[in-house]
Amino acid sequence: MFRFIKVTGNSLSPSYQEGDYVLIGTCSFFFGINVGSNIVFTHPDYGLLIKRVSRIHPSGDYYEVRGTHPQSVDSRIFGLIPKKYLVGKVLWHISQS
Amino acid sequence: MFHSFVQILDHVFHFQKAKAHCDIPCGIYDPHQAQVAALTVVRMIDLMEGLAKREEKGSVAYDNSMSRYIAVKEEHAELTKHEIRIIWGDFMKGKKLDENPNLHDLVHQIMLLGSSARQSADREVALQLVDAVNEFAKIFWDVKGVETKTAKAPYAPSLEMVYPVL
Numbered sequence: 270m271f272r273f274i275k276v277t278g279n280s281l282s283p284s285y286q287e288g289d290y291v292l293i294g295t296c297s298f299f300f301g302i303n304v305g306s307n308i309v310f311t312h313p314d315y316g317l318l319i320k321r322v323s324r325i326h327p328s329g330d331y332y333e334v335r336g337t338h339p340q341s342v343d344s345r346i347f348g349l350i351p352k353k354y355l356v357g358k359v360l361w362h363i364s365q366s
Numbered sequence: 367m368f369h370s371f372v373q374i375l376d377h378v379f380h381f382q383k384a385k386a387h388c389d390i391p392c393g394i395y396d397p398h399q400a401q402v403a404a405l406t407v408v409r410m411i412d413l414m415e416g417l418a419k420r421e422e423k424g425s426v427a428y429d430n431s432m433s434r435y436i437a438v439k440e441e442h443a444e445l446t447k448h449e450i451r452i453i454w455g456d457f458m459k460g461k462k463l464d465e466n467p468n469l470h471d472l473v474h475q476i477m478l479l480g481s482s483a484r485q486s487a488d489r490e491v492a493l494q495l496v497d498a499v500n501e502f503a504k505i506f507w508d509v510k511g512v513e514t515k516t517a518k519a520p521y522a523p524s525l526e527m528v529y530p531v532l
């Protein structure tokens with residue numbers, strides 16, 4: 270139900286920095302995903318990613334995700350994320366600073 | 367403090383890594399540039415051998431041509447390695463790797479052959495580089511579900527090359 274994940278890359282900087290850790294809840298039923306939630310998901314081409322939800326499709330089955338960095342690879346590049354790709358919601362951000 | 371504690375846990379349990387990554391992948395991958403670069407290495411060696419037989423060593427014309435051939439050979443052997451590394455590192459992931467378990471060995475072989483082609487003027491090494499890059503190209507197009515054919519390059523050194531049937 271809970272997992273620690275290490276953050277690599279800078280797409281969510283300055284909020285999340287390379288080397289930070291997050292504790293994620295893997296049961297979306299309990300933790301609920303909303304606009305603004307940070308989620309971890311597995312993309313078939315890009316692997317395990319962490320991004321912020323910017324929009325939820327009215328069906329509730331797809332998320333639009335964004336990085337906060339202007340050059341982030343996110344839904345602008347790879348489209349909506351199906352709910353089945355979801356690994357978990359970030360519950361606790363453990364920053365280095 | 368919490369970070370240090372979790373870092374210690376990470377050393378013990380090796381947590382998974384999530385990329386908040388920032389590359390801008392264009393999605394355009396094609397081994398053709400690597401194939402042409404490998405072919406160029408063979409061509410430069412042929413020109414070097416031809417020059418050595420034809421021109422008087424030590425003349426200005428000889429030094430000029432030979433140094434140009436060597437420079438181009440160096441550049442294209444390195445370009446071959448670069449292009450293969452990009453496709454291998456950025457495109458060949460997950461299932462594509464699982465389905466081609468020999469790919470890492472093949473890429474390593476290309477890296478070694480590319481370096482040998484820079485260090486020497488051995489035509490046999492350059493031919494092996496072309497063969498290995500062709501094998502990589504065949505795997506690449508198979509992964510993309512594109513049929514391939516083998517045909518002679520329409521320019522010297524006219525070696526057999528793998529081409530996609532588009």
